Amino acid sequence: MRSxxxxxxxxxxTPSGPTKAPWLGILRTALAVTGGAAVLxxxxxxxxxxAGAAASALSGWFLIAAFFGISLLxxxxxxxxxxxGAIGMFVxxxxxxxVGFAVILFGLGTPVWLHREWFALTAVGAVVLWQVAEIRAFxxxxxxxxxxxxxTTPEGxxxx
Numbered sequence: 477m478r479s480x481x482x483x484x485x486x487x488x489x490t491p492s493g494p495t496k497a498p499w500l501g502i503l504r505t506a507l508a509v510t511g512g513a514a515v516l517x518x519x520x521x522x523x524x525x526x527a528g529a530a531a532s533a534l535s536g537w538f539l540i541a542a543f544f545g546i547s548l549l550x551x552x553x554x555x556x557x558x559x560x561g562a563i564g565m566f567v568x569x570x571x572x573x574x575v576g577f578a579v580i581l582f583g584l585g586t587p588v589w590l591h592r593e594w595f596a597l598t599a600v601g602a603v604v605l606w607q608v609a610e611i612r613a614f615x616x617x618x619x620x621x622x623x624x625x626x627x628t629t630p631e632g633x634x635x636x
Contacts, residue, residue, distance in 0.1 A: 498617040499552035499562070503545055505613040510537060510602045517601065521594045532591040536599035539580070543573055544606050 514537030521529035550569045555562035586592070 498614070499548045499555055501617065502610055502613040503548040503552075506544065506548075506606045506609040507541060509609040510541060510605045513537075513601060513605055514598055517594070517598045521591070521598075525591060525594065528589045529591040529594040531589065532595040533598040535590070536595040536597075537602045539577075540599050540602040540606060543577055544610070546573060 514534055517537075518530040518533040521533045547566055547569050550565050551562045554565040
């Protein structure tokens, strides 16, 4: 099969393999989507309520980005050496993060400058957008499910 534009060497298509380091690409996509929305929310919060509301909106995004970003970074580190073990590490990391998240929210209390509405709305929006961006980015990665069988037939001796 030849490529339409002949851009490949010899004009033939080459097979592609799995996406290298898919977790970092997913992380970049999710950070870009949610970060842009958080900045927009912070601008609206600053204009309508004040600087404390803008800081609250950015704090809500930061907590969610850190919460979900840690999983993708762990997946990247573990996935490089043991791709099938990455999913198991996601589960372990998730359990640890839930406890850490609870400690942060309940242990530190509510700072006086925090606007709960802007913090909560931005955090919930970030969760929804993060999930959408993560699923979309993941659906565009390539995963090797089966190894190609090595061709052991003599040249020209295939079954016909």
